[in-house]
Amino acid sequence: MGSLTSSSSLTINQEKLASSLHESCQFGAAHRWGKSTEETGMARLALDDTDKQVRDWLMEQAKTLGLKAFVDEMGNQFIVRPGKHSDMPPVMMGSHLDTQPTGGRYDGILGVISGLEALRTLVDSGYETEGPIGLVNWTNEEGARFPKMAVSSGVWAEAVPLQTAWDLREVLAKDGAPKSMKEELDRIGYCGEHKASYKSNPFAAHFELHIEQGPILEDEKLKIGVVKGVQAFKWFNITVKGRDSHAGTTPLYARKDPVLAACKLVAAANFIAHEFQGLATTGIFTTDPGTVNTMAHTATFTLDLRHVQDEVLAEMVKACETEFQRICKDDSEQGCEVQWELLVDSPAVEFHSDCIAAVEASAADVCSSLPEAQGGKQLWKYMISGAGHDSCYTNMRVPTSMIFTPTRSGISHNPTEYCSPEDCALGANVLLGAVLRYDKQRAKPSS
Amino acid sequence: MGSLTSSSSLTINQEKLASSLHESCQFGAAHRWGKSTEETGMARLALDDTDKQVRDWLMEQAKTLGLKAFVDEMGNQFIVRPGKHSDMPPVMMGSHLDTQPTGGRYDGILGVISGLEALRTLVDSGYETEGPIGLVNWTNEEGARFPKMAVSSGVWAEAVPLQTAWDLREVLAKDGAPKSMKEELDRIGYCGEHKASYKSNPFAAHFELHIEQGPILEDEKLKIGVVKGVQAFKWFNITVKGRDSHAGTTPLYARKDPVLAACKLVAAANFIAHEFQGLATTGIFTTDPGTVNTMAHTATFTLDLRHVQDEVLAEMVKACETEFQRICKDDSEQGCEVQWELLVDSPAVEFHSDCIAAVEASAADVCSSLPEAQGGKQLWKYMISGAGHDSCYTNMRVPTSMIFTPTRSGISHNPTEYCSPEDCALGANVLLGAVLRYDKQRAKPSS
Numbered sequence: 001m002g003s004l005t006s007s008s009s010l011t012i013n014q015e016k017l018a019s020s021l022h023e024s025c026q027f028g029a030a031h032r033w034g035k036s037t038e039e040t041g042m043a044r045l046a047l048d049d050t051d052k053q054v055r056d057w058l059m060e061q062a063k064t065l066g067l068k069a070f071v072d073e074m075g076n077q078f079i080v081r082p083g084k085h086s087d088m089p090p091v092m093m094g095s096h097l098d099t100q101p102t103g104g105r106y107d108g109i110l111g112v113i114s115g116l117e118a119l120r121t122l123v124d125s126g127y128e129t130e131g132p133i134g135l136v137n138w139t140n141e142e143g144a145r146f147p148k149m150a151v152s153s154g155v156w157a158e159a160v161p162l163q164t165a166w167d168l169r170e171v172l173a174k175d176g177a178p179k180s181m182k183e184e185l186d187r188i189g190y191c192g193e194h195k196a197s198y199k200s201n202p203f204a205a206h207f208e209l210h211i212e213q214g215p216i217l218e219d220e221k222l223k224i225g226v227v228k229g230v231q232a233f234k235w236f237n238i239t240v241k242g243r244d245s246h247a248g249t250t251p252l253y254a255r256k257d258p259v260l261a262a263c264k265l266v267a268a269a270n271f272i273a274h275e276f277q278g279l280a281t282t283g284i285f286t287t288d289p290g291t292v293n294t295m296a297h298t299a300t301f302t303l304d305l306r307h308v309q310d311e312v313l314a315e316m317v318k319a320c321e322t323e324f325q326r327i328c329k330d331d332s333e334q335g336c337e338v339q340w341e342l343l344v345d346s347p348a349v350e351f352h353s354d355c356i357a358a359v360e361a362s363a364a365d366v367c368s369s370l371p372e373a374q375g376g377k378q379l380w381k382y383m384i385s386g387a388g389h390d391s392c393y394t395n396m397r398v399p400t401s402m403i404f405t406p407t408r409s410g411i412s413h414n415p416t417e418y419c420s421p422e423d424c425a426l427g428a429n430v431l432l433g434a435v436l437r438y439d440k441q442r443a444k445p446s447s
Numbered sequence: 448m449g450s451l452t453s454s455s456s457l458t459i460n461q462e463k464l465a466s467s468l469h470e471s472c473q474f475g476a477a478h479r480w481g482k483s484t485e486e487t488g489m490a491r492l493a494l495d496d497t498d499k500q501v502r503d504w505l506m507e508q509a510k511t512l513g514l515k516a517f518v519d520e521m522g523n524q525f526i527v528r529p530g531k532h533s534d535m536p537p538v539m540m541g542s543h544l545d546t547q548p549t550g551g552r553y554d555g556i557l558g559v560i561s562g563l564e565a566l567r568t569l570v571d572s573g574y575e576t577e578g579p580i581g582l583v584n585w586t587n588e589e590g591a592r593f594p595k596m597a598v599s600s601g602v603w604a605e606a607v608p609l610q611t612a613w614d615l616r617e618v619l620a621k622d623g624a625p626k627s628m629k630e631e632l633d634r635i636g637y638c639g640e641h642k643a644s645y646k647s648n649p650f651a652a653h654f655e656l657h658i659e660q661g662p663i664l665e666d667e668k669l670k671i672g673v674v675k676g677v678q679a680f681k682w683f684n685i686t687v688k689g690r691d692s693h694a695g696t697t698p699l700y701a702r703k704d705p706v707l708a709a710c711k712l713v714a715a716a717n718f719i720a721h722e723f724q725g726l727a728t729t730g731i732f733t734t735d736p737g738t739v740n741t742m743a744h745t746a747t748f749t750l751d752l753r754h755v756q757d758e759v760l761a762e763m764v765k766a767c768e769t770e771f772q773r774i775c776k777d778d779s780e781q782g783c784e785v786q787w788e789l790l791v792d793s794p795a796v797e798f799h800s801d802c803i804a805a806v807e808a809s810a811a812d813v814c815s816s817l818p819e820a821q822g823g824k825q826l827w828k829y830m831i832s833g834a835g836h837d838s839c840y841t842n843m844r845v846p847t848s849m850i851f852t853p854t855r856s857g858i859s860h861n862p863t864e865y866c867s868p869e870d871c872a873l874g875a876n877v878l879l880g881a882v883l884r885y886d887k888q889r890a891k892p893s894s
Contacts, residue, residue, distance in 0.1 A: 144675035210561035213696035246859040247728035249833035281694035283737040292749045294860040300737045304694045310608040386696035412693040413741040
């Protein structure tokens, strides 16, 4: 691609972006932490009633803008505005509207609503793009209800078989037997007729605006992350089997206590993560059956291991395997058995250089107008995403990159998650600028 | 009291004892571990349908023996055989028929069925005791379903208010809202009309035969434990509060991870227990809400701390408090908050010297006839119980002591819990001998 100069003077309306975002959050608002209407978190689990409501709201928004919208068989929602050349695939802006059970108002939501406001800005201004520009709301990105994150962009990328996704069952059944994704798609009327595939529904590129979900931009007083890739991660379910026996009458030497062993393993994984400068997290820990005065026979916990390099992540896993084995064999909990089950294996991702370049040019342009940029201070930096995103799957099939905005205290997956209206609008403008740059560039003959 | 010579030549029928025990275990049998009918564990939770069935069976047994049976308002079942002096309170044999969710066939059950067979032996022989002799099946000793162990002997001893006990709600609701003890007593028809009180329903003494639930008798090739008391224990519910945030984007330095902190606390409690030669056990560990890639905001775990001396137990608790505080304040999980809730406080118990003397005399007598006793080997020893029992409460109001039998590999609260038919019968004979000695002694004028 050639040079990427400023594309237009189009600007997203900060107030409208904020009001759209909070309007969409009326569906699934939960976990109040402050007095104002907007000071709550979210509990909008994929395909639940509130997710249906926000989907209906999004369809209504598309209708108001006079744009075509459609839904594929994974419930992914697409809204597309035509350009000069209708034969071109659309440049897409995408993220997700589902949240964690104790989630916030920005993770995923900011990306979708910014895309919507970008489309509104194009419609309102009558700006004519080269090819179509579109928005996608991916289903169940969080993997919080149906335990496979970004599963629906995965089906679109043909990296996850449709049936596997449809058969996923909710982690916690509210009432009765756990429901499958297909059952819930049907129930809320969002199992669309379009095939979920990049082949029948191709994109030109995919751009995703997202909150950083970490403290780096805030700590370094920066405004935008130009995301070059995503760190590798692996999710495991670890089962430790011991022997249930009486807490009052079993001497310490005679115990095979899986809960104590599992606690030592969790602490060991954390120690290893420190050593390798990676991350280790246990979010779920259960004991079975266990009462106050009986050791459980089984303890299970999840282990999420991450590192920016695939090779180092592999070494971390190996170090954990060795240490877990040692603790269960030679430590006081000798005789406990440890079993590993791999749930997710997500290698490190490198985004497309053309998309990164478009984001970088847009970030440089938008940031340069800020008062903080006086004296030539650069307010953006290259980053590697700590979290997985739908963009990891789209990147398998089409040029992709991401944009990060600051996140207060680095807190995400928490009701108090926050990105200021100014920072949201800044991110949305970088998104729009990147999309328009990419769109303009693709129309040019290769240089 | 004076000397305690051999009281009679009455002997419990070993085969009948075994067949009665396993007949009673048809109600609630679960967790098969071997091929024969008897090679299962038990899941007979207090006041569930199988507990009702075994209670009905016990009432039927009393009827067959022509003995009076009644039930108090806590569902405690009493069966009494009259003696020469009907104005005397009965010498009682007591234990419990409820089990842990993955329990065995001996814990509690052996004590009740041995009492039943002792009564049968008295009836069959026509032996006339000085005062009445009786049997009691205490409700919800395990505290596994309704979270307060030995609660019903506690009400009888007026150490636990009736309403407090009635209001206890089941730990895990099978369906719908958790039911209260009172609701379940009413449902299965075992909320009797007799007041649950040692005042209106007095005993002369309480003897409890129980499996050791530990490895000591087996390790030392002994047959009977003459139990002089019960170690002190305290049960706590520990809550650790941190901050839920994203597993992939929150650097280790910025975390307040309550799961990691709680794991370190569990390991620390175990270390402290080793140091003080006491016991520390965590049977239940939960995370809230927690998903694979989100730290929980709260981790909770139970902590069962034990020591034979009250003062040392107090020191253990203090050491845990200090260390927990240190870990949550200065360790990597700085900023987590730890809260202690005391669930049970059971001080060390010293049984009554008269009852201990009766058990000792009976044990010496019964054991001396065994082939292993050749050469004068003493096959019994004094012991301190590691577990709490109904006898702790009865001991508050009437002379009490206990008898222990060997337990294979020391395993209890486990489906494979086992005490051989020979050892069961030996224990039952020691029980009968102790009761008859105590009964004979009480009729004598004080020496």
